[in-house]
Amino acid sequence: MTMNIQLRDYQKAASDKAVAFFNEKKTKYNAIMVLPTGSGKSIVLADIANRLDDNVLIFCPSREILKQNYEKMNMINPFRCAIFSASFNSKDVGKVTFATIGSVKSHPELFQHFKYIMVDEAHQCNPKQGMYKEFFEALGQTKILGLTATPYRLSSYMGGSMLKFITRTRPNIFSKVIYQVQISTLLDMGYLSKISYYQLSPTGWNESRLKVNTTGADYTDKSVIMEYQRVDFYGFLVSIVERLLKPKRGGARKGILVFTRFVKEANQLADKIPDCAVVSAETPKAERDAILQKFKAGEIKVVANAGVLTTGFDYPELDTVVMARPTMSLALYYQIVGREIRPHKGKDAWFVDLCGNIKRFGKVEDLKLVDTNNKGKWMVFSNGRQLTNIMFE
Incomplete structure (x- = not known):
């Protein structure tokens, strides 16, 4: 049974731009669309795939996101869907195939006839090396459209770090932004939740003691651990x-989700807080x-997780997030x-930052994408x- 889903205006505009991009015969470039977290990216993906009269391969970065995207497509048109992913024990190829890169990387021959590719969380595509x-x-002349809320990558640059917009890296996979909508626009329209931000740091916390790792992508484990010990971060x-x-004030919280850098402090938190569970890559x-x-x-009040619930965890009632880790990654902060x-x-949402991240990046609704000089x-x-595209400070 197919079902009509009423698209919001910006979702319809995004879908229109994508279909026009795929149908334009002369264009040789790959493109991206920037759609903020919570904007309904899976609905947009499904609508685009349904409107394209050809084979479409849709890459999803995780089992959870693949499941969400596949379910939305099934609501619109269940007759065209297939899943090619080891995590689902499924190696099917259909008109619209949802896949994880690790499962298809060795089988490009199965997708040679595909004209269109879409990549969810497109910022994960490394333009220099890797599976994507x-x-x-291997596929050659295929048109690729990336979708992401975070169109930038952090990399080492001249002895420091630089956050680069993904269309401006050299080399790049995606060279043009064909559609974007600002976070503040969706907030003003009531499609996103207002968040109250709280910056709290342990006494004596000193970011200048943190050292950048060799990739330039974040701080070293050693320097973070030393600073944690110096200021008794665990106790804080x-x-x-x-x-x-x-x-x-503000009444009881629906749920408190804590993001830690290491499993150790997640476990230490669970030892001290009765209603706290730990989730990590080992769980x-x-x-x-x-x-x-x-x-x-509501049976568990606090979940401490070490880096596993940054994407694909959908819980609209969640009203409290504690960021108990420093990062240089704007993408990670935003996620x-x-x-x-x-x-x-x-909902009365609180974001509590313990490591100077709000000061470093600002509130997410203040992030603005700007096309300088429209070029x-x-x-x-x-x-x-x-x-x-400036040195990271």
């Missing part, structure tokens, strides 16, 4: 979560699903804030401060 680059090269984190469990999938179900049901940006009736030289600004 090799697969695209426990005290903050205890305060959030019994807030002096078996069935156990993780059970924890998250209990969290959503963490984005866990609570989906609106829900009566395709895209940049990201935060409150007028340039964040991309």
Whole structure:
């Protein structure tokens, strides 16, 4: 049974731009569309695929996101869908095939007849090396459209780090932005939740002591651990979560999701907080699903996770996120804030940052994509401060 889904105006505009891009015979470039977290990217993907009268390969970065995207496509048109992914024990090729890159990378011959490719979370495509680059090269003349909320990559540059807009890297996979909508626009329209930001740091916290790793992509484990020990970061984190469990104002929290850098402080938090569960890369999938179900049901009040719930975790009622880790990655920061940006009736969302990230990047609604001089030289600004294509400070 097919079903008509009423697209929002900006979703319809995005779909129109994508279909026009794919149908334009003369264009040789690959393009991206920038759609913020919570904008309904899976609906846009499904609508585009349904309108294209040809084979479409849709790459998804994880099992969770593939499942979400596939389900939306099934609502619109279930007769065209297939999944090619080891995590689903499925190696089917259909008119619209949802895939993970790790599963198809060795089988480009199965997709030689595909004219169109879409990549969800397109910022994960490394233009210099890796599975995506090799697969695209093996396929040859295929049009590729990337979708992302975070169109930038952090890389080492002249002894430091630079956040580069993905159409402005050399080499690049995507060379043109064909559609974008600002976070602030969706917030003003009521499609995203307003968030109250709180910057709290342990006494004596000193970011200048953190060292950049060799890739330029983030701080070294060693320097972060040394700073944590110096200021008793673990004790501070426990005290903050205890305060959030019994807030002096704002009423009881629906759920507190804590993002830690290491599994160690997630475990230490769970040792001190009775209603706290830990989720990490080592947590078996069935156990993780059970924890998250209990969290959503209110049976578990706090989930401490070490880097596994940054994308694909959809829980609109979530009203409290604690960022208990420093990062140089604007994408990671935005994805963490984005866990609570989906609106829900009566929600009073709090974002509590313990490591100077708000100061570094600003509020997510203040992030602006700007096409300088309308010449395709895209940049990201935060409150007028340039964040991309300059040395990281």
